[in-house]
Amino acid sequence: MAGLGVLLAGILAIANRRLYVYEDPRIDQLEDLLPRANCGACGVAGCRPFAEALLEGHLEPARCTVNSTDMNQQIADMLGVALGSHERQIARLACAGGSHVAATRARYQGLKSCRAAALVSGGGKGCTWGCLGLGDCEVVCDFDAIHLDRYGLPVVDPVRCTGCNDCVDVCPKNLFTLQPESHRLWVACLNQDPQDEAMAHCQVVCTACGRCAADAPEGLIRMESNLAVIDYTKNALASPVAIQRCPTGAIVWLEGQAPRKGSGARKVTRKEPLPRMEPLPRV
C-alpha cells in the first residue's frame, strides 16, 4: 500500500512538472482589483476573462462599469496604460404605466413572474406592450439597482446600474434598453395602438400626436407605428424643448437622476390602482 502511495505520488509529481501551464501572475492580481461580479457589462464573459483581455490590451480599464474610477485608475497604473474613456450605459424602461395610470383587463393568478404572466395570453394588463409589474427585472438584477415602486413599475437606480444587460434579456415585453448616459431624451412608451384605443388603456401613453417632433430640431423625432421615435444619431440636438407640449408626459428628459415630464403633461394625482376596465375573466 505504501509502495503504491509512493508510486502515485511520484506520478503526480512528474505530472505537475511536465503538464505545468504558465499563467501570468498579473491575471490573479488584476482579478483581485476587479469586482468579481461576473456581470458581463464589459462585453466579455466574466471578471477573469476581462483581466486577460486587459493584459492583452483588447479592452481598456474604464470598460468595467462596476468598479469605482479609483480602482480602474489603479488597474491602469499597474498595467501602465491609459484609463480610457467609456461612456456608462444605463438600463431604461420604455413604459411609465404604473397601476395608478394603466388599466388592467384581467387579473393574473399564478407564479409571480412577468414571463409566466406574459405566456398566459400576454398577462392581465390592458396595454399589450406595457410593463406587467411582477418584478422579473428586480429579481434578476445582481446589483440591487432595480426596485418596483408603489405602482408596480421598476425604477432603475442610475448609480448602481452597471449596464450588464440582464434586465434587457429577462423582460418578456422587451421594455428595457441600454442607453448611454448622454441620451437624456427618451420615450417611455411602446404602445402601437391608435390614439383612442391607447388612451383607453393608459393615461401616460404616447399617442403619436406629433407635437414633440414639431418642437424638436428637424429630424430628431419621427412618428412610426403610432409612436414617437428618437434618432439618437442626432442626440446632440436634443433638449427639453421637445417634452414641453407632450399631453401625456410619455416623452421625458433626464434631469439629474430622475426623468422629468414637460409642463404640458396632464398631472397625475391618483395614488390607488385604477379599477379593471370591464367585468372580464381573470387570466
Next chain:
Amino acid sequence: MGFLSFLTGLTFPRGVHPPGLKEDTRDKPIRRLPFAPRMVVPLQQHFGRPARPLVVKHQEVLRGQPIAEADGFESVTLHAPVTGVVEGIELMATARGPKTESIVIRTAPGDSQVIHWARPQDLERLNRPQLIQAIQGIGLVGQGGAAFPTHMKLSVPDGYDIDTLVVNGCECEPYLSADHRIMLEQTDAVIAGIRIAMKAVGADRAIIGVEDDKPDAIAALKARLDKDGPISVGQVRSKYPQGSEKMLIKALLKREVPSGHFPYHIGVVVNNVGTMAQLGTLLPRGEGLVERVVTVAGPGITRPGNYRVPIGTPLRYLLQQVGFTGSDASHIILGGPMMGNTVSSLDVPITKGVSGVVVLPDPEAEDTRMQPCIRCGHCVEVCPVGLNPSDLGKLAAVRQYEVMEERYHLNDCFECGCCSYICPSNIPLVQYFRIAKSLNRERLK
C-alpha cells in the same frame, strides 16, 4: 403483459385520469351559430410564417374567397369566413398575447353566406406534390389545437417511408367533445380525408385511435369500414394525455418516438379526426377552411354544445350566443382545461386551432396556494414522457434553465400538465417549464 392489454385496452405508461365532464355536450348534434357582425382573421393562426394579405381596405370579399396567400412553404392560405367588406388590416388582440396583424371584415347584413368560391379538383389525377400543394391551398391546419399546417405534416422528408397513418380520435381533454361529434356526424368525411392523407404520405394502412369512452363513435366508424380494409379502428383506454401523438403511437403501434425526433422518423404520421373531416370535405370541393367545430362548455355556459363557428368570430360574440353567465372571476380557456390557453380579453377571435371554449368558475374556493415539494414522486409517476418534473421544478425555482435543457431533457416536455394536475403541493410545474423554455428560446436567438 400482452394478454393483459386485451383486458384493459391499449394505452401508454403513466398519465392521469381527470374526470371526463363531457356529458353536457357529447350527445348534442353540431349546430350553426349566427354570423358575427365583425370578423377578425389573424394573418398568423398557425405554426410557421404569417400569410400575406391579398385584400385591401374597403374591398368586398365573398365567403370562401382567399384573402391572404401562403408566404412560403411554412404558411397557409386564409379564406374569407364571411361575405362582407374589409374594414382594414390592423393590429388586433389574439389569444397568445401580442397583437398581430389581422384582416377585419364587416359582415354583409342579410347575406345568405353561401360559399360561392370553390375550385374543385380531380384528386385522382394529382400526384403527391400537387396534392400537398392543394392541401396548402385550402388553408388546412391541425384542428386538434397545435395548428400545425397539415400540408407540412403530410409532406414527409426524403428518405423516410411512412407505413402507417395514425388518426387521432382520442379527445382526452375534459369537456371537449367536438371530435366525438365529428366522428359520429361526419363519418364519411373523416374516412374520405384519411384516404387522401394516406395517398399524400404513401401509407398502406391507417389506424383511427379512439378512446373507449366513445363506443358509439367506434361503432359508427367500424360500420363504414371493411373488416380487412387498410383502415382500421383501434380502441384505446381513456386516459390523459392519450391524444398526444407520441402517446397514441406508443399505444397503437408499440413504437416509441425517440427524444428529439418526429413520428415520421419511425414511419408514422399522426393527424386529428377533425383535420381529416375538413380534408375529406373541403379538398374534393376545392373550398377553403372557413369554419370549424368548437365545443363550448363549462359551468359558466347556459347552452353548452358543439357549434360550427366561422374562423374569426370574436370570443365575446360566441359567448353571448351560448348564454355566458360566468362572473368576472371566471376563467375562459381556449382549448381544453389541461393544455388550453386562458385568455385575458374577450376580443380575441376563434382561430383555426381552437377546439373548444371552456368557462370555469372562480377557483378561489379551493386552496390553490403553493406549498413546498414533499418529494412524494407523484409527478414522476405520471409524466408520460418519463421526465422528472420534481427535479426540473427545483432547478427552475433557482433559474438553472440551461441545466434543465441540457441534462434534464426539458424540450421533451410537451406541457400536458399531468405533473401540475397531480401535485399535492399545488406547484405550478408546467408554468415553470414554460418560463424556462421561453427564456431558452430567446437565448438562442
